Amino acid sequence: MSTASEHAGQAALSICEALLLAMNDRGLLPEHEIVGVLRDAAASHQNAFGTELEMAQHRSVADLINAIIAGGNSVRRP
Known part of the structure; x- marks a missing residue:
């Protein structure tokens, strides 16, 4: 089952x-x-660096x- 932090991560990735994509489309x-x-x-x-986990x-990531x-x-690639 997904947690709230997993949902937040998916939302952040999507955004x-x-x-x-928008920056590429606009030529930025x-x-x-x-x-x-x-x-x-x-x-x-x-x-x-950090713990093994x-x-x-x-x-x-x-x-x-x-x-x-x-x-x-x-x-976006042709």
């Missing part, structure tokens, strides 16, 4: 993806810069961001 950020933002976000989680959570990059979810 961020919509913002990235080109695709390579959007991918760069996502790579930076993934790297910050890949390089995070915290590090596993950070790795999961980095994996999710890298999957978004691979899938092109945040950039």
